[in-house]
Amino acid sequence: MAIRKGRGVAAINYPTGMNLGGDPSQALVHSTPTGNFMVSLSSVDLGQGLKQVMAQICAETIGVPTDLVTIDTADTDTGPHCMGTFASRGTHRIGNAVRQAAEEARQVMLEVAADELEVNASDLDTDGTGNIHVKGAPQKSISIFDTALAAHFKRGRSISGRGMFLVPRSFPETETGAMKPATCYAHACVVADVEVDDETGEVTVVSVKNVYEVGRALNPKMVEQQLVGGSWMGISHALYETTEPYYPNREHGGTDFNQYLMPGPGDLAATETIVIERPAADGPYGAKGVGEMCANPQIPALANAIFDAVGVRIDSMPITPERILRALKAQAGEMRTG
Amino acid sequence: MARVPVQFTLNGEERAEFIESGTTLLHALRDTMGDTSPKGGCQQGTCGACSVIVDGELRLSCLTLAQTCEGAAIETTAGLAAGGVLHPLQRAIMDGFAAQCGFCTPGMIMAAKALLDHTPNPTREDVIEAISGNVCRCTGYEPIIAAVLAAARSNSQNAG
């Protein structure tokens, strides 16, 4: 009886957005009289930080600091339609809608600034800190604050924009399955190291080394939140989680957190997270959806590591100590079949 | 249902209310006292989202009858930034991006505060033990552990 070490790898990809498309989202952007920007959505922030990311996309596009952008969302009386927050679609679909709306608003803003500065709008640029200036002549400038005031009270212009993003629906061909499921994919490769106690069947995840390709990390600390939490969930799926431990038998399903098992703070693997960016051609600033894919590769990587450690294949999730022990006993010829 | 008086201090403020007999502290705080910082994640003591501090000790408010808190001093996350100055735990969780959906955060903060109140310089194992009754589904816990340790460090620096 011994603690046995093993190592496994897995590599995966994951589609961004609703499978086969057909999942629109809209955004409306407008400025207040003093050059703050409101983004109206009906999108849901589940905790992944959608509101913050949308604010940064709007701010980047308009050319103002993120602090000046307010997200007003998830009220169906005021926000335009959004398909919802699922299928790793939020950042990509809604982000594209916000970017389009912000571009339209920016164009009006530059036109007003051009009138104020008596130049052409196409000669203007923003500096990202709240000012608009003539390209190549930064001293000739106007603040966005003054531009918004002028738009409202002098020029009668609405600094606003509409955004709509839709990947057209694809219908699979009946006999061949030819279809367009997605426009871009995130990627990952994970190496997991485990220790397996061949007496108890218990698995200790010593470390996971996660490499994720995310398109573009729009807010790196928030991407890290997703990737680290997702890696934990992947490990949890691999080793612990099920509502029906003896599926397809319906008995013994957990009804609370004492019975439905997940790794606690004392069960964590040393987790290393590396990010690669290959911007998506159709992503807002290159972003892909990463909220789901980050939890997938740990499962097979751990299954493979457990095999590497003790030489048994557990092809049913979750890989519980009971299943490992049964397989070890079968391998040792201690258990009669049937 | 008989209504009974209950009196305690909530985050330093005297509170006296009539509640239905048998009301949990969680419901009394949320529905009667207007403090919704403790969350009802399971109502059966398995998730920790309702954690509060009663007379210096960490308690699950969903399993505590409000009537048993007569005369007690109750602390919740809502009272932690009294005067508008964030507690080091609050600051560390923000700085460390140690919350996502935020639903477990107030209970997690109470569990961590109960630890730091007793053990100002905890080890990583102390922190793990202290938050082991609090379920988080988003973060993978590591950022929370790191934030509690960072808060303890900033506490001791301020004290030193």
Place this chain on the structure above:
Amino acid sequence: MEIRKEYFADERQDDLHEIGQSRPRSDLPGHVTGKTNYFADRTFPGLTHLKMVRSPHHHANIRSIDTSEAEKHPGVIRVLTAKDVPHNVYTILILIQVGPEDETVLADRKVSWKGQAVVAVVATSERAAQEAAAKVRIDYEVLPAVFDMLEALKPDAPEVNEHHPGNYYHYDSGDHRKVRFGDIDAGFAMADHILEQTYHSSPIEQAPAETTGCIVTPDGNDRFTCYTNTQAMFFTLDNTSIILQMPGHKLHMVGGTVGGGFGGKVDVIVEPIAILAAKLTNRPVSFIYSREEEMQISSPRAAETIILRDGVMNDGRLVARKVTGYTDAGAFSRHSPYGAQKGAAHYPGPYTVPNVWIDTYCVYTNRTPSSAMRGFGVTIADFALEVQMDKLARLIGMDPLEFRFINAYRDGDIKAHRQPTEGAALIECMQEASRVANWPVAEKYMAMSSRGREA
């Protein structure tokens, strides 16, 4: 976390101000002070509570429902049954023309899973609603149930759901979704080795910290405001509009601050019945799942059975991959036909395989309906695919990571579903993993690029 900027450096725009910056999250101050407002953090005078009477049987006919004792229980305001629901049989994806409608809001003639909603009780307190729910008398005729997907597909299996004869979802392509690419028989004929393996999973719960729920208030003008933690505001509004036969402009959904979803809050389950209760009682109504309901009643991730049959050459090339996937929808569709379809689109994984045959089935059994969860349609597929890749590598005596390099998809490769690959980055992820994990591979693999094939 580290960002390795050396990969694809020429494809990235780096002159940005706000993008790429770790700005503080604007919602964290609310989270750490307890001020963030989740739907249940609102209080309303006269709030009532809805509790569901659920089927204790996996499969049964309903002979009769007697609510008379429950109605007399102190505090009870209203008891709702199927006849109160204007359009009682619905399906969520009807909004994108994925039918048929197959699920009851409240069961009328039959229950198909243990936990199915039958009667809703609205009372002035949770306790009164719970006590009254226990007084509802339902006479059931218990029917044989089927729990195993392959058993369910047999001709003599009990019929789980009358809208799905044969216990499978009827795609336009028949009893399963198909993908056909290349010549699968020729692929297997040329293979040096063939490996067929079967993989299983069981249902998994999303387990968000905050359970599913909503609070509805009648606005007094025949409009209703629903504070909800749905993942999709208009999905909920539009489906409610259909179920209650109520014009959409009568409905006002407010949400967007949610205590975790992970796919568990995409179904439209609590809102329609709560809004109906608010309409019929003219009182604010709260319907919030208990933790037990969240664990066993709300849709989990589907169990899957996946059979992979692969043909591989001694030099490491995958030449044929045949996939037969089964998704256990439970008793009703919810999002499962979509999930099984998404699986068909995902195979054969991020690898270029010249001969592919994919069949994915969506199967009905007498269990809690499954639905979306983080990685929907793909998570279990990746488990099967990547364990299979490990087995194949060992079968031909090759390093598992090098084996993946040989087969990894590259830009321009045609996938099984006939789209050209764009923006691939699997190879670079594996190269970086090789470095960071100190898992050496031959230099030729470290020289590969997703952007094209070597000359």
